[in-house]
Amino acid sequence: MSGRVLVGVKRVIDYAVKIRVKPDNSSVVTDGVKHSMNPFCEIAVEEAVKMKEKKIIKEVVVVSCGPQQAQETIRTALAMGADRGIHVEVTGKDYEQLGPLQVSKIMAALAKKEDAQLIILGKQAIDDDCNQTGQMTAALLDWPQGTFASELTMEGDKIKVVREIDGGLETVKINTPAVITADLRLNTPRYATLPNIMKAKKKKIANLKPADLEVDITSRLEVLRVDEPPQREAGVKVETVDDLVARLKEAGRI
């Protein structure tokens, strides 16, 4: 076993930014908007780094697909403790159409190339909310998957995964190699402070193109239209409790 973990990270619009739709309803405004690492990807990186600190695994390799700016996201992961990075360069129209299927093909190809024992991804990206990349990657590699992980324990060459599901928590034991997707309560990601970022400048980021991995990134999907969610209706003030009850009954709430 190589003891190598592959972690996928995505550069998304920062979670605190107010999203604006372009006037032509083609997409969301991204120019000049603050971007950062997807929060669930941060949790994935943290988990991999923790495993390395506990000496459960030997190397953390962080991957991101996108234009030049994706390197900033890789640098943040390196500052959190990853060992090296791989930047898969996808730009322009290709990048606009890059979705979970293409990313999972890239991750699968890299997992084979790097002889990875484990792939950890965030459960979903906060921009597209697909929640598909982890599952598709596992399917392409024919590896078991532990999704929505809120707890991970290595037990020999198997992993015990506690999953957060609608009904509560589910514990599964899967073989390695495997794909894990990280959920919110898996861990508390460390902040990449300036001193750590400076130290991480020495770490290497390899540059690749999807063609180098023999991956076809043509999209089978076309975005037709992007709209803002419907505006929240203004609240209505009532004078008495009876009035409130009457209105609630009217609205079919009680």
Next chain:
Amino acid sequence: MANPLKEQVIKLYKTLLYLGRDYPQGAAYFRGRLKSAFMKNKDEMDPEKIQKLVARGDFVIKELEALYFLRKYRAMKKRYFDPEKKSDS
């Protein structure tokens, strides 16, 4: 100011400035407050007092990291874990 201390203080300032980029009320607001906080103590000569101030700065770093984590955690929890949506088993 003694030289190694000066280095420490500058490093602290840079680290705080970098952290301030994510400050909820804006990076510019943070930079203004940060600068005035440091300028207030610029004539301090006693190395012991300077060490104490640097330690206070380190404490502020930890507070900011905690603030950022909590904000992000609560936002994600609110968006992705709606208790009303829990299905009946």
